[in-house]
Structures are given as structure tokens and as C-alpha cells.
Amino acid sequence: MSAAAELHEPFVHPALFYGDEREYLAGTVSFVRAGLEAGDPVAVAVPAANLALIRDGLGADADAVRLLNMEEAGRNPGRIIPGVLRAFADAQPPGRRVRIIGEPIWAGRSETEYPACVQHEALINAAFQGRTVSILCPYDVRALAPQVIADAYVTHPTVIHAGSGPELDSGAYDPDQIVARYNEPLPPVADVPPCDFDAESLSQTRHMATEVAARLGLEGVRLQDLALVTAELTTNSVVHGGGSGSLRIWADDTYVVCEVHDKGRLVDPLAGRRPAARDQRGGRGLLMVNLVADLVRVHTDEDGTTVRCWFVR
Amino acid sequence: MAIRYLAPTGTAGTVPELKVSPLAERSGLRVVGEVGLATYEVWEGALEQAVRGDGDVYHLELSSVTFVDVAGTGALAAAAQRMGDGRRIVLNRPPHALRRVLEMFWPDLSSIEVSMS
Numbered sequence: 001m002s003a004a005a006e007l008h009e010p011f012v013h014p015a016l017f018y019g020d021e022r023e024y025l026a027g028t029v030s031f032v033r034a035g036l037e038a039g040d041p042v043a044v045a046v047p048a049a050n051l052a053l054i055r056d057g058l059g060a061d062a063d064a065v066r067l068l069n070m071e072e073a074g075r076n077p078g079r080i081i082p083g084v085l086r087a088f089a090d091a092q093p094p095g096r097r098v099r100i101i102g103e104p105i106w107a108g109r110s111e112t113e114y115p116a117c118v119q120h121e122a123l124i125n126a127a128f129q130g131r132t133v134s135i136l137c138p139y140d141v142r143a144l145a146p147q148v149i150a151d152a153y154v155t156h157p158t159v160i161h162a163g164s165g166p167e168l169d170s171g172a173y174d175p176d177q178i179v180a181r182y183n184e185p186l187p188p189v190a191d192v193p194p195c196d197f198d199a200e201s202l203s204q205t206r207h208m209a210t211e212v213a214a215r216l217g218l219e220g221v222r223l224q225d226l227a228l229v230t231a232e233l234t235t236n237s238v239v240h241g242g243g244s245g246s247l248r249i250w251a252d253d254t255y256v257v258c259e260v261h262d263k264g265r266l267v268d269p270l271a272g273r274r275p276a277a278r279d280q281r282g283g284r285g286l287l288m289v290n291l292v293a294d295l296v297r298v299h300t301d302e303d304g305t306t307v308r309c310w311f312v313r
Numbered sequence: 314m315a316i317r318y319l320a321p322t323g324t325a326g327t328v329p330e331l332k333v334s335p336l337a338e339r340s341g342l343r344v345v346g347e348v349g350l351a352t353y354e355v356w357e358g359a360l361e362q363a364v365r366g367d368g369d370v371y372h373l374e375l376s377s378v379t380f381v382d383v384a385g386t387g388a389l390a391a392a393a394q395r396m397g398d399g400r401r402i403v404l405n406r407p408p409h410a411l412r413r414v415l416e417m418f419w420p421d422l423s424s425i426e427v428s429m430s
Contacts, residue, residue, distance in 0.1 A: 199351070203328070203329040203347060203351070203380075206349075221413070225413070227410060228410050228413065228414070231349060231380070231382040232382065232383055235350050235382065235384075238350060276418060278390075278394075278419060279391075281387060282384060284383050284387060284414075285383050288414065288417065288418075291417060292417075
């Protein structure tokens with residue numbers, strides 16, 4: 001990490017490209033140790049196998065670090081900023097640099113998840129602009145597709161090669177472009193009929209969705225979460241999305257999927273990604289959706305907004 | 314990928330209600346129905362009574378409340394934060410949705426107590 005970069009910009013967000021375990025440890029363990037030596041709070045949120053590597057690499061120092069399995073805490077990429085990064089950063093004493101290793105993109109991420117992952121990486125910049133925070137994002141150059149690596153240059157102001165070495169200007173940094181480019185139409189799903197709703201039928205729509213989800217195999221807390229999510233998205237449509245909307249619900253081999261479409265346009269890309277202060281009134285609806293769903297994808301354009309939520313069955 | 318869906322069932326449109334009545338044996342209200350866009354006004358009224366009520370403890374009997382959305386639980390948390398010193402709201406058997414959202418956003422609100430008995 002160059003001292004110069006930290007002097008000019010309090011927020012530091014490099015992509016760390018690594019090709020093997022040695023490079024991974026060289027980049028991550030030195031980042032953690034530099035933080036611990038400076039007395040800075042440090043968190044590591046990476047996939048389970050990499051978490052084990054870092055824990056071993058740190059030895060006894062691991063006890064001083066907040067360790068999180070990103071496959072769980074960040075399964076839904078929309079959850080990572082409020083539920084992992086800011087949850088940790090906001091809890092630290094002011095004036096200290098906060099250091100976080102966040103690895104949200106790994107080889108097992110599906111094509112359906114990827115647009116949400118890369119938009120999340122882009123939005124980290126807006127979410128932390130001006131704050132004294134360093135977020136290091138490792139990318140496995142052997143396992144990830146070339147397009148993923150190319151996108152990492154666009155979502156990160158700086159990059160580090162081969163696990164160590166100088167922090168270099170990415171040369172392609174343009175996060176807004178990624179947010180826009182991956183605002184893709186959602187993959188089509190054939191033959192699922194929409195159910196229209198308005199203010200009068202909100203309750204009925206929630207009951208219907210919950211009943212259908214139960215028959216599709218969702219149960220317990222997950223079913224209750226789907227009820228909350230349905231209520232939130234449909235109420236949003238009525239209040240902010242033109243007074244009405246339509247809901248579809250279906251299942252594939254792994255998930256029950258619930259989708260709400262309305263005529264509104266979601267203009268704030270950080271909606272649902274800001275943690276709410278305890279005494280803040282309202283503004284928690286989309287945040288709750290991000291915190292409980294296993295995946296959330298959003299598509300918004302001049303014709304309206306579609307929010308699709310996946311729940312593991 | 315196997316796609317399965319079930320067509321929506323044609324239940325007749327019924328706008329939900331929220332009814333509030335005083336508890337006979339202690340300071341508080343019994344609430345029946347669901348809390349959502351159509352019933353916020355009644356819910357806010359009930360919460361206002363809790364904030365203004367006498368005594369240290371105000372009971373909300375919620376066992377017949379079937380659902381509370383995030384904004385409804387937010388209104389409850391806001392009311393609880395306006396309770397005077399040492400006063401608290403006891404929620405009797407609130408629905409799962411309310412407990413879930415309270416735990417998510419207001420896990421340590423000392424002026425709310427949840428009683429499942």
C-alpha cells in the first residue's frame with residue numbers, strides 16, 4: 001500500500017490479483033499485519049477455504065481480526081455493504097483507519113449472481129467515498145473469467161499484481177459505467193403468470209405469495225422472510241412505483257424466486273445498501289430485503305423497475 | 314432447469330383491518346388484524362396511546378395480529394424510543410415478522426419487552 005495514496009485519498013480500494021496460494025497470502029497477510037501494527041481494526045470477509053488460509057497464515061494474530069465467511073455473510077452481494085463492510089466500519093472508534101479484506105467474487109458465483117457481484121464492487125466506492133477505510137478485494141486470476149478480471153480494473157481505482165508489489169493506478173476506473181452496464185434485463189422465465197396488485201390487494205397478494213411459496217417448498221423462517229419481502233416490495237410499488245405492480249413467483253431446483261415489477265424508476269443505486277441509524281424513521285424496506293434474501297437482482301429503466309429475490313428452498 | 318409455478322388462487326379481495334380495544338385487567342390494548350399500508354393509521358393511534366399511557370408498563374396484546382411489515386415495526390420502535398424514563402412497552406405474543414424485524418434493526422431497545430407466554 002503506497003503511503004502517497006493514503007495521504008491523498010482517505011478511501012483506498014485496490015483489487016489484489018493473485019495466481020496461487022503464495023501470492024494470496026503475501027497480499028492478504030501483509031495487509032492485515034500492517035493494520036494490526038498500526039493499531040487499526042481489521043476484518044477479513046472471504047470464502048471459507050481462503051479464510052482458513054489467512055487464519056493459518058496469521059497464526060495467533062488471527063484472534064485480533066474479525067473473520068467472516070463471505071459465502072454466508074455475502075451470499076447476496078447486496079447485503080455486503082450494509083451487513084458486512086459498514087456493519088464493521090461503523091462500529092469502530094472514529095479517527096482510526098479501518099481495514100477490510102472483502103472477496104465477493106469467487107469461481108463458484110453463477111452467471112445470475114455475477115451482475116449483482118460486480119455492481120456491488122462498483123458501489124463500494126460511492127458508499128465509502130471520503131471515509132478513512134481501506135478495502136482490499138482479492139481476485140483469483142487463474143479461476144475467474146477474463147471478463148471478471150477486466151471488470152475489476154473498472155470497479156477499483158488501483159490494482160496490485162501477483163499478490164504484492166506496488167499499488168498501481170487501474171487505468172480504467174469508472175464504477176458508474178459498471179453499475180449501468182450490469183443493469184441488465186433479468187433472465188427471462190417462461191410461463192409464469194403475473195399477478196397484478198394495487199393498494200386494495202396488498203394483503204391478499206402477500207397471502208397468495210406466501211401460500212404459493214409454501215407449496216413450492218419454502219418453510220419456517222425462510223417463508224416468513226418471503227412474506228416480509230413480498231409486503232415490502234409490493235408496498236413500495238404502491239407508494240413509490242405508480243400505485244400498482246405485478247408479482248410473479250416460481251421455483252427452480254434450488255430456489256423459490258419472487259419478483260415484483262412496477263412502473264417506477266429506481267434512481268438511487270445505493271438504495272437498500274445504507275445501514276439505518278437506530279433512531280432513523282423509515283427507509284429500511286429495501287435494506288431488509290437485501291439482508292434476508294439469498295440473492296437480489298434489480299433491473300430499472302424507463303419502462304419501470306423489476307426486483308427479483310431468490311430464497312434457497 | 315426445472316421451472317415450477319402455481320397459478321395465483323382467486324381469493325376474494327378483502328382489505329385487511331386492524332381493531333384495537335382496551336385490555337380489561339391491565340394498562341394496554343388488544344390489537345387484532347394486520348399492520349400494513351391500509352392500517353398504519355390505527356396502529357399509530359395505538360402506539361400513541363402507549364406513549365401517553367400511565368404506569369411503567371404498557372401492554373400490547375398482539376396474539377391476534379397476523380403480520381406487521383417493516384414500517385409498522387419501525388413505528389413501534391420509534392414510539393418505544395419516545396417512552397418516558399423507565400417506562401416500557403410489553404408485546405404479548407407478537408407475530409414472527411415483528412420479532413424478526415425488531416431483532417434485525419433494534420436488537421437492544423430497552424423500552425420494548427417481548428413476552429411469548
